Amino acid sequence: MKQNAERKTQDAERNAQDAGRRTQDAFEPKIVAFLCNWCSYAGADLAGTSRKQYAPNIRIIKVPCTGRLDPIVLIKSFEMGADGILVSGCHPGDCHYRSGNYLARRRWMIFNEMLQFIGLEQDRVQFSWVSAAEGGKFVDVVNKITEDIKKLGPAKEYNAS
Amino acid sequence: MSYKLGYYPGCALEASARDYSLSLERVLKEIDVELVQIKNWHCCGASAAHSTNHKLGMALPYNNLALAQQQGLKELFAPCPFCSRMLITTNYELKNKASLPAEMKSATELDYQPDINIINSVEIFKRFWDRIQPKINKDRLKNLKVACYYGCLLVHPPKILNYDDPEQPVFMDEIVKNLGAQPVDWEFKIECCGGGFTVSNEEAVLELSNKILEDAKENGAQAIIAVCQMCQINLDMRQKEIENKYNVNYQMPIIYLPQLIGLAMGIDPKELGLNLHFVSTEKVTLLESEK
Amino acid sequence: MAESINLKNAPSFINEVQKSSGIKLRNCYQCGKCSASCPMVFQMDYPPSTLIRHAQLGLKEEVLTSKTIWSCVSCITCTARCPKEIDIAALMDVFREMSVKEKLATKEQAKIQKFHKSFLEVIRAHGRLYEMSLIIRYKLRTLALMQDVNKTPKMLFAGKLNLFPPKIENIEAIRKIFERCSE
Amino acid sequence: MARIGVFICHCGENISRTVDVVKAAEAAATFRGVVHSVEYKYMCSSPGQNLIKEAIKEKKLTGVVVAACSPKMHEPTFRRACHEAGLNPYFCEISNVREQCSWVHEDKTVGTAKTIDLIRLMVEKTRKNHELQHIKVPITKKALVIGAGIAGIQAALDIADGGQEVILVEKDPSIGGHMAQLSETVPTLDCSQCILTPKMVDASRHENITLYTWSEVIDVKGYMGNFEVTIRKNPRYVKEDVCTGCGLCYQKCPQKKIQGKFDAGVGLRRAIYVPSPQAVPNVPVIDKDHCTKLLKDRCGVCQKVCPTGAIDYEMKEEIITEKIGAIVVATGYDLIPNNFYGEYGQGKYADVIDGLQFERILSASGPTAGEIKRPSDGKIAESVVFIKCVGSRDPAKGIPYCSKICCMYAGKQAMLYKHKVHHGQAYVFYMDIRAGGKGYEEFIQKGIEEEGTTYIRGRVARIFKKGDKLIVRGMDTLSGQKIELAVDLVVLASAMIPNKGVKELYQKLSISYDTYGWVSESHPKLKPIETSVAGIYLAGACQAPKDIPDAVSQASGAASKVLALLSKDELEKEPLVATIDKNICAGCNMCVQACPYQAIELKPIKDRKGNVLRYASEVNHGLCAGCGVCVAVCPSKAPDLAGITEEQIYAEIVSLG
Ligand SMILES: Cc1cc2nc3c(=O)[nH]c(=O)nc-3n(C[C@H](O)[C@H](O)[C@H](O)COP(=O)(O)OP(=O)(O)OC[C@H]3O[C@@H](n4cnc5c(N)ncnc54)[C@H](O)[C@@H]3O)c2cc1C
Ligand SMILES: Cc1cc2nc3c(=O)[nH]c(=O)nc-3n(C[C@H](O)[C@H](O)[C@H](O)COP(=O)(O)OP(=O)(O)OC[C@H]3O[C@@H](n4cnc5c(N)ncnc54)[C@H](O)[C@@H]3O)c2cc1C
Ligand code: SF4
Ligand code: SF4
Ligand code: SF4
Ligand code: SF4
Ligand code: SF4
Ligand code: SF4
Ligand code: SF4
Ligand code: SF4
Secondary structure (H helix, E strand, O other): HHHHHHHHHHHHHHHHHHHHHHOOOOOOOOEEEEOOOOOOHHHHHHHHHHOOOOOEEEEEEEEEEHHHOOHHHHHHHOOOOOOEEEEOOOOOOOOOOOHHHHHHHHHHHHHHHHHHHOOOOOOEEEEOEEEEEHHHHHHHHHHHHHHHHHHHHHOOOOOOO | OEEEEOOOOOOHHHOHHHHHHHHHHHHHOOOEEEEEEEEOOOOOOOOHHHHHHHHHHHHHHHHHHHHHHHOOOOOEEEHHHHHHHHHHHHHHHHHHHOOOHHHHHHHHOOOOOOOOEEOOOHHHHHOOHHHHHHHOOHHHHOOOOOOOOOOOOOOOOOOOOOOOOOOOHHHHHHHHHHHHHHEEOOOOOOOOHHHOOOOOOOOHHHHHHHHHHHHHOOOOEEEEOOOOOHHHHHHHHHHHHHHHOOOOOOOOOOHHHHHHHHHHHOOOOHHHHHHHHHOHHHHHHHEEEEE | OOOOOOOHHHHHHHHHHHHOOOOOOOHHHOOHHHHOOOOHHHHOOHHHHHHHHHHOOOOOHHHHHHOHHHOOOOOOOOHHHHOOOOHHHHHHHHHHHHHHOOOOOOOOOHHHHHHHHHHHHHHHHHOOOOOHHHHHHHHHHHHOOOOOOOOOOHHHHOOOOOOOOOOOOOHHHHHHHHHHHHO | OOOOEEEEOOOOOOOOOOHHHHHHHHHHOOOOOOEEEEEEEOOOOOHHHHHHHHHHHHOOOEEEEEEEOOOHHHHHHHHHHHHOOOOHHHEEEEEEEHHHOOOOOHHHHHHHHHHHHHHHHHHHHHHOOOOOOOOEEEEHHHEEEOOOOOHHHHHHHHHHHHEEEEEEOOOOOOOHHHHHHHOOOOOOOHHHHHHHHHHHHHHHHOOOEOOOOOOEEEEEEEOOEEEEEEEEOOOOEEOOOOOOOOHHHHHHOOOOOEEOOOOOOOOOOOOEOOOOOOOOOOEEEOOOOOHHHHOOOOOHHHHHHHOOOOOOOOOOEEEEEEEEEEEOOOOEEOOOOOOHHHHHOOOOOOOOEEHHHHHHOOOOOOOOOOOOOOOOOOOEOOOEEEEEEEEOOOOOOOOOOOOOOOHHHHHHHHHHHHHOOOOEEEEEEOOOOOOOOOHHHHHHHHHHOOOEEEEEOOOOEEEEOOOOOEEEEEOOOOOOEEEEEEEEEEEEEEOEEOOOHHHHHHHHHHOOEOOOOOOOOOEEEEOOOOOOOOOOOOOOOOOOOOHHHHHHHHHHHHHHHHHHHOOOOEEEEOOOOOOEEEOOOOOHHHHHHHOOOOOOEEEEEEOOOOEEEEEEEEEEEOOOOOOOHHHHHHHOOOOOEEEOOOOHHHHHHHHHH
């Protein structure tokens, strides 16, 4: 436990230095967005058809359901240099697959613990519900996470192995 | 074994409803239930506080409850339906409105955990029925047909009081039946008698109480059984005026439930305050002494 | 009556009521069950549901000067039966309070207010109800001196009216509660 | 080695205005595995599609990435083009650069850079694609209809007429449902029995329909095209094949004072009974809770009088299993219980009744032979109050929704009452009149204008008795006046609620229902007949309050869905399903529990001699919907999801690094 805490403070310091260094040359974070095919992906499409402008930092990966994602996939994203992750699916009760998003939500608790363990800020991974009709909400969610990650600075280099 | 029961008499029972308190105390003595008054209890504010100053309307019952808790009372018998409703509402709101406990504490400077159980004027007899039953003679009231009048306060608002069936209550009828009398099926069990308008709006009281008396009579009641001193006063004290105004003749005794229980126990009507009524109660007391 | 209703004030009045009482005026769909339940309609100028409609339209003055709010006897039958869970009885309290505050209650309407006021004065003074004092105060206020005179001797005789004021020890604490609640 | 072609679309100017498509095509050409990279003005046009087809043939492409609009638009178009050119369609992927890039970023530098990223991402994924084939599932050509009200009967008849076998299961002794109880129907006032009975008879005689009455569905397994259903036939104590329907038994049964369901409590029946003279099948049933023989082993009269020896007190329940391809749920509705509103004295006063009870009184074949006699004393009702929205639109005590049909039937009942008691007075207390159907508003207005029904706008607060009259205390909110009416009879238009016990059935079927217990449709507008489970459809008032025309049209809709399904020999399904690698699976059961479709089963792995070595999970591809939950929960990483494999997701992530 104690070791762990020590490591965390060291990490935090390093992160702070890192962030300080990078913000000076206009840090543009890399954000991976895992969107559920039925709701949020369609919500992103709607943002497009309504020509709503948003921050260009996200790269969308389509998944059938947020329930498809396991923590390893998210960790892998950080390993590959992502600074932030957005996971977005159907509203509770609206899951195309009955209860997939619900299962997903339950796993996030575990995931949050894992994030803490490896010393990444919780805000680096954000979850939201965006339905196919919520183009505007999608834009807000993207802009918010981009802002948040810009404030946090680059994720510290993380190596899963 | 004597049972000690927390007691909030309320103002009315102290004075204008002395017949009510007399009979209550007498009957409870008979069954060995000792009433422990809240020391220094005070008025709950009645409709005056409740309808002109919401905060005061809540603070006064709160203070009484807090005093009772200080005294170690876990349950509180409040014979006046208005008082019991105010006490129950205070408990309910303390549990359901997050800001209220702090507000009340600062108004009264007393702590209170809202878990004192409030017992109303019908519930008490249901509760101690096993003590009452051995003391009564069912034959005494055999031929008496009565209309059980619950009034509006005992059951309203149902969401908070959650007492009996709020539209077709039966608890009092069950007690009366067990006493040996015959509760009549009538329609105005929970209609309002004009309540707090006793003094300030006489016209209303006459109008509303008349309908109650009329329906009770039409359905064959020889007396109305009440559990609220406001109901009793409106129906009893105002009955003569009603008879004059609407040109009717009721002569309907308005008996408190504990008075009826006392009669079934064979207690002297005077000890039950039955001589203090405006409308003669002889119909009921004579019937009883016939046997 | 104005030629047509100005609806501009409706939202602010609805919000004012909702804020002070938590009662959601907008939820009323005008079914009239409250009015049909109300025993006091015969003395009201509008039945409770119409009063609520006026409130929904922001007709503050009509509401606060209406006879209706002073005719309500607080039997809570309306609230018990409202399908939309609107506490109409509490709303009446709120309107009465507002009406007094804004000095819109007429003399006649304030009769009940005077009774309440007398009542509270007695409680403040004695901690408990002292009917003799209440009756005297109320009568002096309303000048309805003859009302119930014929009942008084019987009540006194029957021990139904106390000649002497009640005594409790903590009267100071109660006065303080009154002060804090009137701020 | 992958040979991928990249096709970048301008979409007129929709993409090219903010993305330098030429630069993007140049960049894409340098990606790993890309052997062909072009841009074109309209990729979805025929020449655009031809570009793809030709490149597949000429360049021997093994993968195609189209950078264009959302896959929701043209993925099928481009996949079809690939298929036509001989490439497995699942080697074609869409990079959504219009919705995700050109339309949402104005800056051309940013847009071009992001487009190049998005194409790289898709190229990396496509490199890991596999050939996939549509999944084929055989179909059992038989339908099951649960509930034989008008909706169930109609659905069964339509399916049977379409040439498919149907099993119709009804839990009551007779088919017909609520419609059989009605007198005459809105808005044309045709007699309910007259139009329903022929359909009931048709259903019982149709060669393609097997009828199970007095029966319930107790278990359902399997999936679309391949359900396995267990039905319990409750004992009637009368042999259906022997009984001639002569009726001697129920004329002689000494137990005669039973309030039956069919007459809604306003009429009496015997312990052995047929619900109505028109019952189908016309075979009595013994009510085991009231028969002296079954309760106390005395009596036996019916057996003695039966000329054919049809009575069998020893009869036991029968369990039947059936293989079924498609299911229609038509379980109907119920009314809220009779003691609902204390203030209306419901349950206390015999003359405060609900709509169905009044239908029985109105009905020529009902307990009063159509005379408007009130239940308490049989007196002809000289005045009747109808109250609408009883329990409906009442979030405090009842249900918040509108029961939809009561406005119409209350109006109808007032009208029919006037037809029978000419000098009588009919009053309707209402809040709103909802008469949205064809001919409905005209019907209501006719009631008011020509038949003299008095409509009073307001809810009733209380009903009580005075002498032999019922006093109805209500309000007319239009005039602001309180109204008290003294009448002989009060009819409540009580709220409609789901039928008793249906939730248990729906759980067995795994179909979703809302908080009240109404069956949920797959989509409220575009899939109103489908349930949440493929192959299970719904019809009639089990979905929400509904009148007969709506119930019947939906039933025919459900039947056409069933016929379409059963017309195929095999089902084709998108192959995007999970598969579990038996060799990796540790048999921990996590996925079995997590799968929302119960598609996974733990199966034994045996050696050659048949000894069980261990257990491993297996996905039923017929049931799997491809959600991927099993992939995420498996600690051993044994499952994978075709189309979006772990490898593919990693490839996409890595492409961003
Ligand atoms: C008073 C009243 C008057 C009406 N008047 C009219 C009118 O004039 N015109 C009009 O168009 N509509 C009218 N209706 C509406 C009409 O009754 C319905 O639209 C119609 O009956 C709906 O048919 P259904 O088959 O969906 O449901 P139902 O008639 O309820 O049939 C459902 C059937 O399923 C059976 N069932 C239920 N659960 C199971 C189970 N688990 N297993 C097996 N079987 C089961 C039931 O026993 C029943 O036989 C009226 C309704 C009422 C209440
Ligand atoms: C303002 C408004 C708002 C609405 N909002 C909603 C809503 O929120 N939710 C909802 O569920 N519904 C809504 N509706 C109703 C909805 O529009 C209809 O239910 C639906 O469009 C009906 O579809 P349809 O195919 O039957 O008819 P239509 O949409 O009218 O289609 C009929 C088609 O047939 C063509 N056609 C006509 N005659 C001929 C001919 N002789 N030969 C060849 N073609 C012909 C027409 O050109 C047309 O394309 C709304 C309607 C309106 C007016
Ligand atoms: S009962 Fe409730 S909803 Fe109906 S009119 Fe009164 S306040 Fe409005
Ligand atoms: S509380 Fe007031 S408004 Fe409500 S029913 Fe009673 S008298 Fe009428
Ligand atoms: S393929 Fe899509 S992006 Fe290209 S022209 Fe067609 S609609 Fe536009
Ligand atoms: S055996 Fe049962 S059903 Fe038959 S006649 Fe006797 S009581 Fe009726
Ligand atoms: S008597 Fe026998 S044959 Fe006749 S209806 Fe009854 S069971 Fe059927
Ligand atoms: S259909 Fe009419 S009567 Fe029925 S709930 Fe709706 S509005 Fe009320
Ligand atoms: S979760 Fe994985 S290991 Fe466990 S049973 Fe399922 S496939 Fe096998
Ligand atoms: S992909 Fe979803 S539906 Fe298919 S087996 Fe896995 S969990 Fe079940």
